[in-house]
Amino acid sequence: MDFYLKGVSFLSGFAMMAMEIAIGRLIFPYLGSSLPVWGILISWVLLSASSGYAFGGKISSRNGNLNILSSFLLLASLFSFLLPLVGHHALSMAIKILFNKNFFEAFAGIFLMALITGLPVFSLGVTIPIVIRLLTQEVTNAGKTAGTIQAIATAGSILGTLVPSFWSIQSIGTKWTFIMIAFLLGFAGITGFIRYSKKFIAGFAVILPLAALSGYHPKNKTFPFIRGKILFHDETLYHSVFVVRKDNGLIELKVDEGFTIQSVYHPVEFISFGSWPYLSSSFFLRNTFEVPKHILVIGLAGGTVAKQIKDSMPNVIVKGVEIDGKLIQLGRKFMGLPDSVKIEEKDGRVYLSSTDEKFDTIILDAYQGPYPPFHLLTKEFFTIVRDHLEPDGIVAVNMIRWKNEESLSNAAGCTLKQVFKYVFKIDVPFSINTIFYASMQSIGFKQMNNSKDSLEKFAERNLKNIIPFNEQCKKLILTDDCAPVEYLTHKIFFSALF
Template identity: 30%
Template sequence: MTGLAPTLPATRPYALAAAAFSAGWSLMMMEILGARLMAPHFGYSVYQWGAIIGVVMTFMAAGYWTGGQLGDGPRAVPALRWALLAGTLAAALTPWLGKPMLADAAARLNAADGAVIGAALILGVPSFALAMVSPICAGLSALSGAAAAGRIYAVGTVGSIGGTFFASFYAIPQVGVSAGYAMAAVLPALACAFVPGGKRMAAAAALGVPLAWAAGYGEGREFAVYRETPHNTVMVREDDREIRLHLNVLWATQSRLRKDGTPTGLYYDLFPAAPALTGGTESGGKRVLVLGLAGGAAAKGILEAWPGADVLGVELDPAVVEVARSHFDLRPEVRVAVDDARRHVETSTEQHDVVIVDLYSTAIIPFFTATREFFEAVERRVAPGGIMLMNVASPQDRDTLVGPLAATQGAVFPSVFLADAGRGNYLLIATKEKRTLDDVRVRLENAPPQVAYAAHRVLDDLTVADTAGHPVLTDDRSDIDLRSLAALYGR
């Protein structure tokens, strides 16, 4: 091939560059946005990301092949217009159609299979259509062979880089997911206008931009706080009785505050009993580290029960800390480190009598905060006579998740105990020194009156954790994502 098709003269190479750039930009934006759209249904597990990347690459391969078949023939220019239009419409309609389709997939399928099907539903069409663009542009280029392919694919890759950073660092945290899809629709619509015969099609495609933007209109109105951040969708619901914090999903409550001051009935009501389990510490068990501060329910309960306690909360998302201060009465004496929990325990030099581990990302424990290496770092932060207490949500299948976590902690701590916190939550209690079950029971039975409720709740079903036959999770090998899905969904 020695020149451009007659319908796209060589004097307009910018049309090809614009098409390739916009296709790469839009597709990568939709991949990042799609992960956020899927998170309420399938979490941020390795299975979700594997499903997204695998589905996108599968449909891109089909798109590359089809674009290559069309790029050298008379249908190249019409195909280019239609590919850009399809990408624009996919971006415009996904905020409207994606949510119900993903909800239906989540209801019908297990979490792992649902993630694959869900990714195909929202990313299959744009991945196929926009992948067609670069080979078509290479075929229409005035250059030939490797030179055409190399330059076109380089421009498309630059667009992909831009779309990735734009979606991650601006669109999601600043304007939200629906508006992000609207922005993803802009460039392919504009690029279509540069393709010969594409102006009318581009004008029609441009109508999809406000359509996508409108999908987010009024979103969050039923919440006291609704905020997109780089880490979470932060949602606060408030009624006459209580205030609840939800991160990414509404079916999981990260913090609950009763306005009348009564117990919430959730697992963090039990955290005030933790200092009573410490022994031989000069501070009387009142140095507490909370990994996963959220709305501060654990910190608040401990301070109320143990006046003068030195509580340090670690929270990754500064927006969550702001909400904890503004809506959940997080007291000013609670010190807060905005940091990653693992990085904190690996770099801090402080020691604490109690370390509370309550770390979740969209209802799933991040794998790197549930490995032997992580617990070794936590153990170094536990003072002599101290304990680590970890919340584990496993409502459908306790042993599939609690067992390996107990075994992993048992590889680091000399004693590990298990208490049923109710509603599918369990507390793993690991001690710095060797302890017996009777010793732990006696400490709880002799707990001060202000923590009697929490202490007796822990005592109700306190046992030595069963670690036999369960794997020890490591940074190199951990299947906690799959185990978490089974523990949460039972399938």
């Protein structure tokens, strides 16, 4: 009896934390992985768990027995199994409706998702007080028993944090992580019924549908912002990744909610739209007529920028930094990323801080879904960038805006002005992007190729439109200590919605 009950407390702690991480992976493709989203998720899990603890304390005092314990384990098992099946459709519906500005129906979808995520955690919370009640023989031992069970549950939580983080989500995916949790909880619940109360029919009533449906995958699974034929879809350590072919032959690399495009590729046509050519051609703005020798791209993704540079300047050494190794593989396979591009699978700041290399141009195009990583936009980071540039080197930074909502891009521009002598910008036409160019020397277009290729023609035609960044900077400086990038990004979202 003691071994079983202590095992249940360990499993409850394991399942609660594993479920929290898996829920995060389920919702981040739709709501993003910003600090506020994490804060709301953790708060909701804690609220659900504390409600379960309170409810479990009440029923354990009145009728705490193995039947009740096993029943809540099976309920948690059932809800855990339903989460990936119901959650995707609820979130898809909510996001699609939200962008159509039907806020009531969108709220209904988010409420459904909140309910289905809270119920399994609530059920697990109920089990801990019941276990403590069943193990407490005397009042004098109550404190020792409660402390022991909490310690065991915490040990389970530690394992429940590590298993999905380092193994299950990467190896078997989010859906099967939930199903794994469901089967473990279902097995524990059935064991309680069979071994101690012999009432196993209710247990099989839950576990058999799980076994029957474990291989089910919705055939009509939709993604609100994915248009075209999906060539590849999988989860990585950092993203849910899509490779999509459009009707015109264009191939897009998208991550998470699919609202933005990380990389594009066409086997024949030059990519002349979006932010990519403005970033690729940034080396033409250096204060020299010499061809660049060494260019760094931070946030390589599928390699659109790196490929355009190599197509224009085959002899230039182009190095890419990309934290997600799967994006590198997809770039090689689908996006025409040349083998000659050297790639570091690291965080951009970590890489720059660990190398003494100097670059003629550094291109910063790193995003976590719709959010630029805050530590790649601070005064301290731009100082590191400046120290890794040649004297006439230039940095190009890709930012986002929405019409007149430019708080985020202005903050980046003001921070660049703290470090670099010259800062220019251009709003990319028909886009939400603003590109900043910063250098310690003057900035302007310089012709380098005798036979102008597509990239140089683009640069000569479009980079003449760059303008000095003259924003009045007051409290817009981003630092490692204070960089409200998520808040400023959310201002863009709300501006687009309202």
